[in-house]
Amino acid sequence: MSIATKAVLASLVATLAFPATAETLRWASAGDALTLDPHSQNEGQTHTIRHQMYEALIIRDVTGAFEAALATDWGPSPDDPNVWVFNLREGVKFHNGNDFTAEDVVFSFERAKTPTSDMKELLNSIDEVRAVDDYTVEMVTDGPNPILSANLTDLFIMDKDWTEENNTVKVQDFEGGEITYATTNVNGTGAYRLVSREPDVKTVMARNEDYWGRDQFPLAFEEIIHTPIQNAATRVAALLSGEINYLQDVPVQDLERVNSADGLVVKTAPQNRVIFFGMNQGADDLEADNVDGKNPLADVRVRKAMSMAINRDAIKQVVMRGQSQPAGMIAPPFVNGWTAEMDAESSTDVEAAKALMAEAGYGDGFSIRLDCPNDRYINDEGICQAAVGMLGQIGITVNLDAIPKAQHFPKITDGKTDFYMLGWGVPTYDSEYIFNFLVHGRESDIGTWNGTGYDNDELDAKILSLASNTDLDARNADIADIWRVVQDDVLYIPIHHQVLNWAMAENVGIEVDPENQPMIKHATLN
Amino acid sequence: MLSFIIRRLGQSLLVLLVTGLIAFSMFRFIGDPIDNMLGQERTIEDVERLRTQLGLDQPFPVQYYRFLENAVQGNFGVSYRQGRPVSEILLERAPATLELAAVSGLFALGLGIALGVFTAIRRNGIASNFIMSASLIGVSLPTFLIGILLIYLFGVQLRWLPTFGRGDVVDFGWWSTGFLTESGLKSLILPAITLGLYQMTLIMRLVRSEMLEVLRQDYIRFARARGLKDRVVNFRHALKNTLIPVITVMGLQIGGIIAFAIVTETVFNWPGVGLLFINAIQFVDIPVMAAYLMLISVMFVGINLIVDILYVFVDPRLRVDSAGGH
Numbered sequence: 001m002s003i004a005t006k007a008v009l010a011s012l013v014a015t016l017a018f019p020a021t022a023e024t025l026r027w028a029s030a031g032d033a034l035t036l037d038p039h040s041q042n043e044g045q046t047h048t049i050r051h052q053m054y055e056a057l058i059i060r061d062v063t064g065a066f067e068a069a070l071a072t073d074w075g076p077s078p079d080d081p082n083v084w085v086f087n088l089r090e091g092v093k094f095h096n097g098n099d100f101t102a103e104d105v106v107f108s109f110e111r112a113k114t115p116t117s118d119m120k121e122l123l124n125s126i127d128e129v130r131a132v133d134d135y136t137v138e139m140v141t142d143g144p145n146p147i148l149s150a151n152l153t154d155l156f157i158m159d160k161d162w163t164e165e166n167n168t169v170k171v172q173d174f175e176g177g178e179i180t181y182a183t184t185n186v187n188g189t190g191a192y193r194l195v196s197r198e199p200d201v202k203t204v205m206a207r208n209e210d211y212w213g214r215d216q217f218p219l220a221f222e223e224i225i226h227t228p229i230q231n232a233a234t235r236v237a238a239l240l241s242g243e244i245n246y247l248q249d250v251p252v253q254d255l256e257r258v259n260s261a262d263g264l265v266v267k268t269a270p271q272n273r274v275i276f277f278g279m280n281q282g283a284d285d286l287e288a289d290n291v292d293g294k295n296p297l298a299d300v301r302v303r304k305a306m307s308m309a310i311n312r313d314a315i316k317q318v319v320m321r322g323q324s325q326p327a328g329m330i331a332p333p334f335v336n337g338w339t340a341e342m343d344a345e346s347s348t349d350v351e352a353a354k355a356l357m358a359e360a361g362y363g364d365g366f367s368i369r370l371d372c373p374n375d376r377y378i379n380d381e382g383i384c385q386a387a388v389g390m391l392g393q394i395g396i397t398v399n400l401d402a403i404p405k406a407q408h409f410p411k412i413t414d415g416k417t418d419f420y421m422l423g424w425g426v427p428t429y430d431s432e433y434i435f436n437f438l439v440h441g442r443e444s445d446i447g448t449w450n451g452t453g454y455d456n457d458e459l460d461a462k463i464l465s466l467a468s469n470t471d472l473d474a475r476n477a478d479i480a481d482i483w484r485v486v487q488d489d490v491l492y493i494p495i496h497h498q499v500l501n502w503a504m505a506e507n508v509g510i511e512v513d514p515e516n517q518p519m520i521k522h523a524t525l526n
Numbered sequence: 527m528l529s530f531i532i533r534r535l536g537q538s539l540l541v542l543l544v545t546g547l548i549a550f551s552m553f554r555f556i557g558d559p560i561d562n563m564l565g566q567e568r569t570i571e572d573v574e575r576l577r578t579q580l581g582l583d584q585p586f587p588v589q590y591y592r593f594l595e596n597a598v599q600g601n602f603g604v605s606y607r608q609g610r611p612v613s614e615i616l617l618e619r620a621p622a623t624l625e626l627a628a629v630s631g632l633f634a635l636g637l638g639i640a641l642g643v644f645t646a647i648r649r650n651g652i653a654s655n656f657i658m659s660a661s662l663i664g665v666s667l668p669t670f671l672i673g674i675l676l677i678y679l680f681g682v683q684l685r686w687l688p689t690f691g692r693g694d695v696v697d698f699g700w701w702s703t704g705f706l707t708e709s710g711l712k713s714l715i716l717p718a719i720t721l722g723l724y725q726m727t728l729i730m731r732l733v734r735s736e737m738l739e740v741l742r743q744d745y746i747r748f749a750r751a752r753g754l755k756d757r758v759v760n761f762r763h764a765l766k767n768t769l770i771p772v773i774t775v776m777g778l779q780i781g782g783i784i785a786f787a788i789v790t791e792t793v794f795n796w797p798g799v800g801l802l803f804i805n806a807i808q809f810v811d812i813p814v815m816a817a818y819l820m821l822i823s824v825m826f827v828g829i830n831l832i833v834d835i836l837y838v839f840v841d842p843r844l845r846v847d848s849a850g851g852h
Binding site: 034035040041042043118121122172173179183198199200201202227229230231233234237238240241242243375404405406407408409410413437444445448449 | 555556557559560562565566568569570573608609610611615618674677678681682685688689691692792794795797802805808809810
């Protein structure tokens with residue numbers, strides 16, 4: 001066979017192998033949606049897939065700001081602070097042609113508040129949702145709720161008639177193992193409609209030509225084929241070979257390869273997720289250390305010293321290959337309450353840290369176990385390994401226990417770890433969410449992720465008061481005060497903000513979203 | 527004969543029960559499924575409620591007993607991850623794994639025997655020596671590395687073959703096949719080679735050594751002395767006698783091919799039961815893990831049982847021994 005024939009054959013094979021049309025977004029990510037039922041499974045990737053086909057009243061754009069979706073405007077009622085009014089978009093149709101009206105909104109919220117729904121916690125403060133007319137909805141809350149809208153961005157609206165006709169009013173009960181019609185079928189108002197779906201294999205969506213925003217958004221792709229590819233090397237190979245043209249989860253170690261490949265670009269932006277260490281400071285004695293009868297972590301000087309021993313720049317350069325943003329507070333930069341000053345407060349000073357340790361009476365150091373996940377955050381185990389060496393410099397012997405996330409997280413929620421890694425994203429973009437889960441003392445329904453044993457009654461009262469404080473300036477002042485205490489008490493050791501990397505073919509234009517949730521209707525194609 | 531079969535069946539059942547018990551005692555160490563099933567906003571009450579609902583608050587022998595009770599009635603429970611009946615998911619995934627296993631088994635058998643015979647007949651030729659050395663690669667390189675190398679060469683560099691997935695499939699009832707579309711067939715090539723390479727080299731080496739053994743036998747010498755053609759001697763007389771142990775080994779390897787497809791399926795994102803199992807482990811999807819492990823052990827035990835019984839039929843000496851007293 002001559003070289004020319006070989007070349008012709010090869011190109012022939014190549015075109016046969018990937019007969020992709022130009023307007024197909026072949027999208028891969030590590031995970032798949034767990035279900036398509038809009039109110040089952042409050043989980044990131046599941047929401048991401050649903051967002052293409054279903055719509056909420058309000059969504060967020062790539063800067064984290066609110067964007068009108070099915071509601072055109074919204075806000076607390078001028079007459080009653082306990083009521084929020086939503087004006088709905090007119091002329092919107094579901095995929096099956098039914099009209100979208102207030103009735104569907106009321107129905108969807110009621111469905112999302114049923115016991116089997118996974119979204120009900122976000123709607124706890126809503127007592128009643130009522131339709132005023134076809135295009136106005138009022139939500140009555142159990143008290144003034146200044147940030148209600150932040151809880152609604154993943155709350156999808158279903159068609160009442162379709163849901164009732166198909167006998168799928170009850171939210172899929174995951175534990176009971178029912179498969180309902182809504183699990184595998186979609187009738188939303190979104191920019192794409194469902195064509196076919198094989199869970200864990202492939203989801204195919206086609207452009208909704210009747211979409212209300214057809215002229216407002218690019219909607220450049222006629223078709224979306226989403227494939228979950230779990231293995232990192234396989235994901236990258238699929239991108240390099242051109243079989244996919246948009247990859248959500250690029251492994252850090254392959255960024256350079258992808259970037260230098262012809263026809264591919266990597267886009268980077270900070271993610272709504274901060275990585276930090278928690279320390280059990282509330283216990284009288286620790287299980288995982290070698291100090292008897294007292295708890296070294298209860299001493300704020302020790303905690304401060306530990307924070308000062310961590311060299312965040314070194315972690316960024318060596319472990320993260322530049323893909324992180326060193327943090328000084330445990331709030332991502334988009335969140336209300338975050339300030340650049342506080343985020344710069346962590347400094348590295350090994351000598352001063354040693355002095356603090358000596359002052360606290362631990363000049364000879366101590367040993368402790370660090371619990372760390374190895375399959376949850378970007379290079380999580382590597383970060384912990386780096387911390388082991390850094391803490392060793394001030395005399396703390398750290399024994400690293402890196403385990404899968406399914407074993408790691410129960411340790412935190414069950415209080416079985418004294419020193420642990422945790423990452424936190426803030427879907428509401430407000431500090432209250434962080435305080436509720438990570439700062440408030442642990443009770444059955446609040447402070448559930450606070451494994452530090454920290455319990456400050458005065459602070460807890462302040463945190464609880466945030467929920468109903470409608471004076472936004474006073475509320476923000478309270479948030480700042482609470483942060484000051486968290487920072488001064490060194491409740492946590494912030495490490496860094498994660499950075500998201502999305503890779504795509506040169507002709508595909510998708511802006512990186514801090515929630516790792518692309519809205520394909522915004523994507524462009526050149 | 528009958529008592530032999532009954533005894534074997536009893537032993538098989540015992541093996542199955544013990545395998546299941548070991549599996550269930552291990553699940554606790556994989557992690558807590560509750561954590562994956564509820565979002566980060568869950569309350570402690572939610573966790574307790576779900577734990578009780580799923581029966582995870584019970585000791586593992588009780589959980590195992592419940593599993594067996596339901597499994598006997600054909601109910602393998604509901605996947606924690608997908609919220610669908612496990613039997614349905616397994617049925618949906620089985621065709622992918624079985625087709626891959628069949629193709630890689632045929633590849634291993636066909637090429638293995640051909641190369642084995644070739645290297646036995648030309649035992650000192652340059653080509654034979656080269657094949658023998660190269661086969662060491664197949665035996666010693668880990669599967670995932672072979673897979674990635676193949677993907678890199680044929681998928682990324684040459685772009686001849688797809689790097690992941692099953693391509694387009696055609697459905698016949700619940701069975702989906704990739705044999706009928708071009709992309710489906712192309713998608714099969716790399717995973718099948720990756721999965722079958724180890725078995726192929728194993729068969730090749732087995733055929734070679736058996737063949738060398740047989741070629742030294744007296745009846746081969748007599749055949750040659752009679753002036754029979756080489757081709758007839760090699761293929762009609764020698765190869766036939768070589769194949770008996772090969773068939774035995776291959777029978778046992780079929781189970782291995784299906785069970786060890788896990789790695790290949792992960793590397794190629796092949797939507798079979800192996801990939802399902804890997805996903806299940808990460809999510810601590812106990813019903814899926816339990817059903818998969820039981821299925822695989824049923825398969826292994828079943829194949830062994832059949833091989834044992836076949837031996838008795840094929841080899842008269844065993845039959846006489848086991849019948850005893852004659």
